Amino acid sequence: MNNPTGTTGTTGTADTTGTSGARAANPADAGLAAAPVTGSTSVSPTTASLWRGGRGVILVALIVVAAAVAGVLLGGAGGPDRRLDPDDTSLSGAGALARLLEGRGVRITRVTSAADARAAATAGSTLLVTDDFPLTAADASRLAGAPADLLLVGAGRRLRTLAPGLLATGEARPRSREPRCALPAAAAAGTAHLGGTTFAVPRGGTGCYPAGDDSTLVAYRDGDRTVTAVGDGDFMTNLRLAEDGDAALAMNLAGARPTLVWLVPPPPGEAPAASGEQGLYDLVPPGVRWAAAQLALAVVLLALWRGRRLGPVVAERLPVVVRAAETAEGRARLYRARRARDRAAAALREGFADRVVPRLGLPSAAGPDARVSALAERTGQPAPQVASALYGPPPADDAGLVALAAYLDILERQVRDS
Template identity: 90%
Template structure:
């Protein structure tokens, strides 16, 4: 009889020699496991507590990501200041980037300054006897530019805004120039009287009938021309108007000549933080988000990307580990047989015997694994010479009613398998 058949018979035989106590098999298996552990040569206690080296290897990646995030946050604070609204060229700002000094000089000459924070307010305040000052600090939308383009009075543009063509028809930006002291080299009265000025930034193409001043190469950084009933003047940047540069060269003279040409100056500045409005005059959800939140989200996104790159590395090969206890197949079969007997699970024991018999015998009969019961019974009866009803009862009949019937079923299946193998 083959070893496989012996193992199946051992299931039933083990059921006949097992004790009646359900606790017997558990004690027996536990004794084998303990003995195996005790008999294992060269085995000793191994500490699984983390060491300083293992903690460093496991946590250095997280520490690196944390340091990068902290460094990015510190750099953002140092480079971005307080994160508040930029008040550059604001007439109420007395810092180095503000224009409070220019505003006081203009007021001393009798110019009335109207400070506005929206395109709608600027359009309402502009008159035929006023100058509208628009800088590139103000975030103009397409609607704002269209609204300001139709405002009465003169227009003074500081910086090459992306809405330049809408605000000043016929004027076109051509490039960028380094900001430095430049000579006017033109006959425009405001520039000729001021002399050299700290100017640069955007360069322009001179429109028909216009005058270009303070050239950087072949392109001027200041242009003045007439558009209907108003005068439009554009300068490349506004550094010469700030408190830092106003006292240098002829900066103050040029700034006062341009901004104080009319009795009223409508000065458009960005709104304070939290008061930004849309083109319809209503606040949007995005406008209500503090600037610091957007920077924090960007840092968080960077941290997530770095963490994904770190943890998404290729895993190494599978490490094979030796089992602490090796249990022989015969012991496993005997233990299962005892459990079946303790629970009187003759139906499951019979099903296991029949399934194992079919797996071993059906291929020897030349039948596919999907062959039906009739085909299996006919082939077995023909090969072994046994009666077909008896073979069908052994393979597909009801489970045995007692232990003796289970032992008889195991013996009969073992006999059928031996005849198939020997035929």
């Protein structure tokens, strides 16, 4: 390659090549490395950062505490649920109804297990089963064979087993309803507070206190016994017994026979007596199920908290600030040590094109012919010489590389000054 300037030497090879090569190859890196440090960045935690880091833990703790408080409140401060219990005088109990029945001469047998209920439910008695009792499949099968009349309060967990001819169809809002039927127990009582589960009237049965097309009280014959089902037992409680004809209806249904076998849930902590084969779920205490549900909720919330998206990128100070000149010189020495004149020349030409082509008014995709013609016209240099400098073969030695760098500098100054 011709040496346009005639400059030779080895001392300036690394400096000239390094400076021009670094400026041409990676000016952004050089500018970044040369940026001065204007101040220090504090790494001490701030109030905002502490809140962002701890708000998830606080939220999970508050939810767990709220769930525990709700469990205590809904559980009646840890007391047993004695709804429709003949020995309970609270608003949800049925102590008042039991005293009225005893005053009429009805003998009440209170039992807490299906086995005892089956033994006491003989012919000529009434067996009262509420939906609060945790019946197993074996319990329901045993009670279904009892000869006593059956009074079901609520839909019940084993309705299909206890009363095969009865079908629950839906729910109705509890309110005062007219009987609208010929059943003596309902017709004599009149208006009563009923609702809850609704039933389809079986063939040969009687439906009372209608809710839409279905009834909230149904009575029918099942062999030698009478099966009566009511959708909700609120009318029997101490709270509702004095309203409308609730007391009359409750006494007519529960006091139809001289003996009433009243099945109630066992006290908390006492498992119901086994009356047959039980499943694993039947053996789990209710408190354990509630604790498992709380634990599952806590695990889900913890997973959502820990699985949140990453925060913003944190700016970090560089451990060492290297001057741009040192970086350029180090790269030039690497090129020289490896005799990578081809890479050094390519870097010089690429950097020259990136800086000069926009000044010529050419697009970045302009071809070699357009670039050479524009440069020759702007600088007055011979087109063959410009083409050789931009697209010729790599220099054969260090002197040729220095000459190429010098010639490209001349072209750039001419373009910039024109």
